[in-house]
Amino acid sequence: MSDQALDRPLEAAPTGRVTSFRDVFWMVLQPVLVLGSAFLVATMVTGEWMNHKLYALVMVMLPVPLLIFAERRWGKRKDWQLEPKELAEDGFWLAFGAFLWGPLIGDFYRTPISEGFRAIRDRALLDITIAPESVLGLVVAAVTLRICSSFIYYWLHRVQHESLFFWRMHATHHHITKMSCMRGARTHPLEYLALALSTPVILALVGASDAVLAVSAAFGVWNGKLNHSNLPLKSLPVYDWIFATAPQHHVHHAVDRKHSDTNYGCQIILWDRVFGTYCGDEDVGAIGAGKGVPLSLKEQLMLAFYPNKRLVDL
Amino acid sequence: MSPFILVPFGVGTLAFFASLFLTLSQPRPAEAGHEAPPSPLRRWDTTLTWLMWGGWGSAMLMRFLDRNGFLSSLTG
Numbered sequence: 341m342s343d344q345a346l347d348r349p350l351e352a353a354p355t356g357r358v359t360s361f362r363d364v365f366w367m368v369l370q371p372v373l374v375l376g377s378a379f380l381v382a383t384m385v386t387g388e389w390m391n392h393k394l395y396a397l398v399m400v401m402l403p404v405p406l407l408i409f410a411e412r413r414w415g416k417r418k419d420w421q422l423e424p425k426e427l428a429e430d431g432f433w434l435a436f437g438a439f440l441w442g443p444l445i446g447d448f449y450r451t452p453i454s455e456g457f458r459a460i461r462d463r464a465l466l467d468i469t470i471a472p473e474s475v476l477g478l479v480v481a482a483v484t485l486r487i488c489s490s491f492i493y494y495w496l497h498r499v500q501h502e503s504l505f506f507w508r509m510h511a512t513h514h515h516i517t518k519m520s521c522m523r524g525a526r527t528h529p530l531e532y533l534a535l536a537l538s539t540p541v542i543l544a545l546v547g548a549s550d551a552v553l554a555v556s557a558a559f560g561v562w563n564g565k566l567n568h569s570n571l572p573l574k575s576l577p578v579y580d581w582i583f584a585t586a587p588q589h590h591v592h593h594a595v596d597r598k599h600s601d602t603n604y605g606c607q608i609i610l611w612d613r614v615f616g617t618y619c620g621d622e623d624v625g626a627i628g629a630g631k632g633v634p635l636s637l638k639e640q641l642m643l644a645f646y647p648n649k650r651l652v653d654l
Numbered sequence: 655m656s657p658f659i660l661v662p663f664g665v666g667t668l669a670f671f672a673s674l675f676l677t678l679s680q681p682r683p684a685e686a687g688h689e690a691p692p693s694p695l696r697r698w699d700t701t702l703t704w705l706m707w708g709g710w711g712s713a714m715l716m717r718f719l720d721r722n723g724f725l726s727s728l729t730g
Contacts, residue, residue, distance in 0.1 A: 440714040443721075444663075638703060642674050650678075 381558040382478035407521035430522035471549035482555035490608035514629035521569040666709025673702040
């Protein structure tokens, strides 16, 4: 690989046109890493050599430096390369999400909301528990869980784009003006509260073992980072019928509403194809929301509480 | 989770909303014009911003220490 990818114009190759080994490489990389991490964690679980430190290494410590290096070396667009200050800001969002907002909201869902869900599940007619013990079984269960929870996520996400009231909690994530691997974590605390709802709801209806959740998280962490990354990844046909890919998610972050109001699935694209919001364009143009200008860190946190006029004028 | 974490978290959150109130009570730079004098509340806003980051940052650090069992050994 050379810096050629950085130097090429913004126009991408036509969708699905494979011209070289390079295209094939960037096409299979995302499925290999995403499904590979799921299989790796499933193997770790079934082989009983799973521990939380190794899991944190594979899921949190490894992808970030690896992808930041790859973005520097093989970035899709030069104008998306991050300045040191922007990298530090991304680190802030990642750290606050992982160590403050995420755990606080996780604790909130465990008590008392999870108790309510458990009560619903105890009264359900069907007693379903997903707890496979084989590697393949764990991966299939995790993907099934993802597809089910993504149905709720899809509609929550779509409502956020179509209603100004709900947009205010999602706007922070869309006010990024460059794509980069850590930017999936640029999420307002209120949005964590709303979007984190989809998985508990599905778990309330269908019980899943901790092993299935660990595999599902592996899938989600790698896919989330790759979908926001500034890498020349391409969509692999057939795989991209179900799973969301980076080019699809870059379209969702376009400043142009015609593009950003499509591809709501961040992990699973299937529901966009079913409900007619899928967009296969690859020429994204500018990234962002509103006027497409970067906002200060404090403003990104405050905008959720702005009056309507001030919010839409950003 | 240690309840002590909620103290700096609460301070940070209160400072955030106070700073938000100050921000909304002042006209936006575009509305005020380029020659508008700096607001006397600006210094308060800076202080509140420091309190906000300090409070939330401390809460994050305390939660990290708590999760790794260091907080209980420090507080006895």
